[in-house]
Amino acid sequence: FDPSPQAVRLYLLYNHGLLHVLVYVFIMVDLALALFEEPAVVSLPLWATSAMELVCLLAITLRVIHYSKVIPRRIFFRDPKNLCIIVIITLFLIDMIIYGALYASGHSSVRWSRVLRPLLLVNVTEGQQLRRAFRSIRNALPQILVVFCLFIFSLLIFSLMALKLLGKRNLKTIDGTSYFTNYLESVFELYVLLTTANSPDVMMPAYNYSSYFAIFFILYIVINTYTFMSVFLAVVYNNYKKHLKEEVRQLVKTKRQKLRRAFCLLKENIGTNPVVSQSRWTELVKQVQPNISTAHRELLWSILDHNNKGHIGKQAFLQIADLLNIQVITLKSRPHPFQLWMPALYNSTVSRIIHRIVKHRVFVFVYDAVILVNAVFIGLDEEDPLVSNAEWAFLTLYLLEILLKLYTFEPRAFFARHQFWNWFDTIIILSALLATIINAALKSSGGYTSRQILDIVFILRVLRLIRVVDTIPSFRAIIDTLTRIGPPMLTFGQLILVVYYIFAMVGMELFKGKIQVFAANSTDPAREYCGNPLLKDSAFARNNYCKNNFNDVVSSFILLLELTVVNQCLNLVNKVTFLDFILLLTGGFTAVTHNAARIFFVLFHIVVVIIIINIFVAFILEAFFIEYMVEKTDLHTSLEKKIE
Amino acid sequence: FDPSPQAVRLYLLYNHGLLHVLVYVFIMVDLALALFEEPAVVSLPLWATSAMELVCLLAITLRVIHYSKVIPRRIFFRDPKNLCIIVIITLFLIDMIIYGALYASGHSSVRWSRVLRPLLLVNVTEGQQLRRAFRSIRNALPQILVVFCLFIFSLLIFSLMALKLLGKRNLKTIDGTSYFTNYLESVFELYVLLTTANSPDVMMPAYNYSSYFAIFFILYIVINTYTFMSVFLAVVYNNYKKHLKEEVRQLVKTKRQKLRRAFCLLKENIGTNPVVSQSRWTELVKQVQPNISTAHRELLWSILDHNNKGHIGKQAFLQIADLLNIQVITLKSRPHPFQLWMPALYNSTVSRIIHRIVKHRVFVFVYDAVILVNAVFIGLDEEDPLVSNAEWAFLTLYLLEILLKLYTFEPRAFFARHQFWNWFDTIIILSALLATIINAALKSSGGYTSRQILDIVFILRVLRLIRVVDTIPSFRAIIDTLTRIGPPMLTFGQLILVVYYIFAMVGMELFKGKIQVFAANSTDPAREYCGNPLLKDSAFARNNYCKNNFNDVVSSFILLLELTVVNQCLNLVNKVTFLDFILLLTGGFTAVTHNAARIFFVLFHIVVVIIIINIFVAFILEAFFIEYMVEKTDLHTSLEKKIE
Structure with a gap:
């Protein structure tokens, strides 16, 4: 490290908060380009998106060059993250040139470099947390893999048994398709059964045939869904924690080393x-x-x-x-501004009584009661004039509460950074007031009600009720614990973004335009089968699933999210109709791509269900386990002692 | 404690293993009576089941009297478990007399005491483990309740939002029924959505209406299904562990006290x-x-x-x-019996070579390869004469392996108690041999193949493949960890039995005979609607779910098991058809019972999903966490040191 003033200035500039934010802005813009590129939500010409991408790349390149000036050259080139970024940017440029040339000559090609975009998020210098998360996952992989192999083994054994026991029984689902007749099909059916998504379809015919087969299915689900998924949770939880601990220990060690060197200098x-x-x-x-x-x-x-x-x-x-x-919140007991402006009035008897009332416990109870009454009114039909007028009364009451509190407590203390609920209240009430006024104005002006505004009003009204949670201490404790996992969740959110973006890009390239969405009032006969003749008479089209498609990046993200959180949604793609779906998606493709499409969905499901969801659960478990045995650090204690 | 020889003899008799077993046999017989009582699987006259029950009660009464003789009277009557048993037995007798009298006079009534039967299992002296498990759950209840209330609060808020946002949209499921139109219905629909069972039904119409509504559903599932369920897991896991630890500490304390008293005597x-x-x-x-x-x-x-x-x-x-x-396995290196009988032959060169081969690693690999080839053959069509003949070859190979091992290793060491896989192999191979021979005999005698025998043969063949797990050390480690939770799982199994038995009894009394099952070839028109006119044209009957009923104890248990393990099965009862189902189940009942029936299913789901499944997962997590930081106790180590 070069301690010359110039180098230090460069270093300080490098670590300036604004630059960090800028880097993230550029990366986000680059990621968001997917919205405007074909298949687009809002179509922009190719030159516009390319220009935007070039600007982003330039910004990131500048950042990397800046970084290379700050740290010694040797370290710079030994660090894989820098090499990664250089390679990624080069690939971006190559792809852009190829694609541009082909586009200009009238050919279409695949923008494969889009898959690499989220890697920028991982490899940029600021992404230490994210890199650490990825490293943790990578380190946990060997153990996960062992369990996964055992799980696959169990799946294969059960499939073989299903094939042998049920294959010859000529069982048919309600739709009349037979199943368990082919080994690979059995494996696949049972994999979907893991999520218990297709259970009535594959289970009931067998159960109707003989009660003993129910035992087979229950055993399968207990062993594979519950036991193996729990083992995955245990392995992921344990490894993630262990490796993260290891990383933190490393970090602490490095920090101490650096501090020691600083001490030597000082x-x-x-x-x-x-x-x-x-x-x-x-x-x-x-x-x-x-x-x-x-x-x-x-x-x-x-x-x-x-x-x-x-x-x-x-x-x-x-x-x-x-x-x-350690955050020390300096609670300065400043006098209330009113006290400065008009001390006589502020200290009068009436004013004092108001203060006493607002600070009293009964005040809180009264407002909890108001909220409950409000909940009942929300549940009633809002067409009734009594109810819509009551809404104004409630709004007034809530506003009054906030004003009273502001009158009693010092405003800057009331809106301090850690006063989450005060902020929450004020924002919700003010927006509700605004939305209600707009709504009323629209209504009185032309009898016209905007559905969007009304929806927002409803949402705000219902959100107001959440405030009740704050008054019950044991509820508040749980919410506090949950909010404490907020910061690590941010890293986790980035991790999800990376995974989803990659899958969305691949999915879009593979499946874009295979399914069309028609307006509800469309009379096009193609609407019956989502615009794809292959889907004629399929359960997929019949159940109106056309909107689950890869036609643009928003739909892709929603589809992937559905696949993640809704077990049933694997069914939505699978069920009896999965094969239709795959066949349809891969309509013009060869048989090889047909299998590739299936691999795409299963791969996504494995990655997400086994790793992502388990990490999420691990976070929550960890937060609560720590909560149950929390002890403040020595430093905290000694700080508190001093303050007292 | 009375130290007279007579009292000691009585005490020793009380603790005799055979008596423990007998008590459990009588309780199990009593529980199994549900098979023969109306609604029965195998109908027996009332006098026969009553007589059996009387015998069981007599046996348990004798046991309790014996216990009262063994311990001081004061302690006996202070112990709630004894009082419980006395009350239960009295109630049984009262119910039996009332029911008998009504039955004799031609009236029918409810055998309500059957619900109490599983309590015998809990309150009998031998059930300490089970009582401890129940106490743990009871102690965890307050914390679970807090989370549960918060969860219900969140459910109510989301339902209100769904009602306001979607209720007026006039959304319809594929079956054309509208939903989210009534507050209680919304709550219920969203509760079912927790299991993601009805997601395409309630989600797709809203999503088709506007993409924004997908966010509502995804948020709901992330918060309620994933976050709250994880919090439940954390709370149950933490409490169960904590209280169990507390109990174990108590136990250790009592043990030490008793040992100290013994020391004072000796x-x-x-x-x-x-x-x-x-x-x-x-x-x-x-x-x-x-x-x-x-x-x-x-x-x-x-x-x-x-x-x-x-x-x-x-x-x-x-x-x-x-x-x-501490179990010390005494491995006596006894000479092989052959060596005693014919030492010359056993020690000959050929024999020695065989020993070397069998003990070699390659021998294991060869047999793993054989198993893999066998797996392929199992997957092929067994009608092919080549495949069915190959089966004989494989059986011979496996038999040869066992014989060779028996020839090389001392038989008593080979079949030692801890040699799980040797036992497994031998039993599987011998039964497969037997079943295959029977099957071949049946076939050659009249060309007739029994499906049952063939099924068994197939199952045995597939089970043989599991052996491969033993040769891969990391697989074996996981299996070992899983088998280690076997003993606590036994207690857990009893706990499940108690819960299921109670729900099955209540369910049978409420819903017996409401749904009828018809044979597959029945031409009765009632088959179309499971024998209940209320079910005409319902999805329930259309999808052939008639076999999911409470008509006898076996069906009830399977239905409850399905409700537990298969999310989809709540759907099976719920979906669009839940209301039909409830209406049907409660056909002749009043509106009050209608709600009661819904409460029955939701209550079962809550108990099972929140408590039972989480305890199961907690067991597995705990086993793996312990496995990852296992350390032998000091005693173990010193014992091992001595042995070396």
Whole structure:
């Protein structure tokens, strides 16, 4: 590391918050280009999207070059993430040139580089958390793979048994198609049965044939769905936690090393002990966290320097990073602005009584009661004039509550950053007020009601009711625990975005335009079969699933989300109609691609069900397990002691 | 405790293993009576079942009386389990008299005491484990309830939103029924959506209406199905573990207290230290575990008495119970019987070569290859004469393998208790051989093939393939971990039995005979609607679900099992047809019972999904978490050290 002033300035610039945000903005814009490229939600000409992409790439390239200036060249080229980004950008350019040339000459080709886009998110310098998550998954893979192989083995054994026991029975689903007649079909049917999605279809005919076959299916589901899925959860949970712990330990080690080096630079010798004096320390903290208050800084120093020696040793110095990370909320008991402006009125008897009332517990109960009554009114028919007028009364009551609270408590304290519920209340009530007024204005002006506005009003009304949760302590505890997993969930969200984006891009290239959506009032006969003759008389078209398609990036994301969260949705693609669906999707393709399409869906299901969902569950489990045995760190405690 | 010889004899008799088994046999017979009572699988006259029940009750009463003689009267009457059993038996007798009297006078009534039968299983003295499990659940209930309330709150909020947003949209399922039009219906529809069972039905029309509604459903499923269900898992797992730990700690404390008292009785004073001499200790062990070998006993003593002082102190004495619980497998390297009978032949060169071959790794690989080839052959069509002849070849190969192993290894070591896979192999191969021979005999005698026999042959053939798991160490580790949860699973199985039995009894009383099953070749027009005119044209009857009924105890159990493991099966009862189903089930009932029936199913689902399944998952998670950080106890280690 080069400690020259110029290098330091470059480094500080590199770490500037705005640049971090900008990088993410450019990446997001690049990802969002999928909305405008063919197959598009909003179609833009090719030159526009290409130009946008070039700008984004340029920005990222600049960022990488900046990074290469900041750190030594040797380290830069040894780091896989930098090499990755360079390779990705090169591939982007190559693909863009090829695609552009083919497009200009009238040929169409595949924009394969779009699949690589989310990798930018992973490999950019700011994506440490995400890289760590991916590394954790990669490290957990060997163990997951072992369980997965065993699971596949069990699946194969059960399929063989199903083939032998049920294949000759000539069983037919309600739709009249026979099943379990071919080994690969059996494997596939049983894989879908994992999600218990097609259970009545494949189970009831066998059960009707003989009660003993129910035992076969129940055994299958207990072993494969419940036992193996639990084992997957155990393995993922354990590995993810273990590797994350390992990474954190590494991180802590590196941090300590760096702090130790900083200490060596800053130390002065008093006697034989190397120490850091208070003045240097203060200077350092001022540099590192300029927005920290003097009182806060002195508090921190007094914690490190127990005995008021005016200097601290190495051990105490190493705590600085942890100490600076502890959020100390400075609750300044500022006087209420009204008290400054009109003290006589604000301190009058009536005003004091209002304060007493607002701070009283009964005030909270009264408003909880109001919310409950409001819930009943929401449930009633809003066409009734009594109900729609009552809405104004409720709005007034809620507004009154907020105003009273603002009158009693200091506004800046009321809207402090950690006062989640106050913010929630105010925003919901104000937007509800706004929407209701707009709605009323529209109605009175022309008797016309906008459905969108009305929907928003309804949603806001219902959301208001959530406030009740805040008054019940045990509910609040659960919600708090859940909100605590918010920050790690952000990383997790990026991880999901990466996985979904890749699958969406591949899916769009494979299946775009195979299914068409028709307006509800369309009279086109093709509407009966989603615009694809292959789907004629299929359950897929009959059940109106046409909207589940890969025609644009939004539909793709929704379809993938459905496949993730709704077991039934694998059925939606599978059921008796899965084969139709696949056949249809791969309509013009060869038999090889037919299998490839099936692999696409199963692969997605495996990745998502086995890894993504289990990580999600692991997060929640971990948050609650920690909640149940939470202990504050020593530093926290000593900080609290000092404050008292 | 009365230490007179008579009391001790009574106590020993009470704790005799045979009596424990007998008690369970009587309880099981009592539970199995449901098979023969109306509505019966096999109908028996009332006097026969009543007589059987009386015998069972008598046996249990005798057992309780015996118990009351063994322990002090004061403790006996303070123990709730004894009072419970006395009350239950009294209620049984009362119910039997009432029912008998009404039956004799031609009236029919409800045998309500049958619901209480599984409580015998819980309250009998031997059921400590089961009682402990129930206590754990009871202790976890408050926390579960809090989460449950929050979950219900979320359900209600979402339902209100669904009602407001979608209710007016006039959405219709494929069957043409509209939904979300009434608040309670919305709550119910969304509850079923939890299991994602009715998702395409309620989701697709809304999604077709507008893509935004997909967000509503996905949000609902993510929050309620995934988040809340994970929170339930966390709470159940944590509480169950915590309370079980607490119980175990209590148990250990009681054990130590008792051992301390035993030490006080047995101690002699050497100098100032109270000690127990080796002779007394040996005497004690002989009394407590008569079947322990002298060598084993001396080994145990040498562990306790490190320094060969000939006596042990209090600390060492307290370890006796743990020490006796460690299973030491005495592997006597006995000579092979052949070596004794014909040493010349057994030690000849050819024989030695055979031994070498069998013990070689390649031998295992060859047989794994044979199994794989066999798997392929099983998958082929068994009508082909080549395949059916190959089966004989495979059977011969497997038999040869077992014989070779028996020739090489000492038979008693080969069939030792812990050699699970050897037992598995031998039993599977021998039964396969037997079944194949019977099948061939039947075929050649009259060309007639029994389907049952053929099914068994197929199952045995497929099971043979499982053996492959044993050769892959990482697979074996997982299987071992899973088998380790076997013993606690037994308690869990009893718990499930209790819950299911109660629900089955209630379900049978409510719904028996409402749905009829007709033979596949029946020409009765009632077959079209499961024998109930209310079901005419319902999806329930159309999809051939008639066999899902409460007509007898076996069907009830299968239906409840399906409801447990197959999400889709709540759909099977619910879907669009749930209301039909309920209406049908409660055909002649009043509107009150109509709601009661719905409550019955939802209650079952809540109990099973929230508690039972989560406990199951918790077991598996716990087993794997422990597996990942297993450490042998100190005693184990010191025992192993001594042996070396």
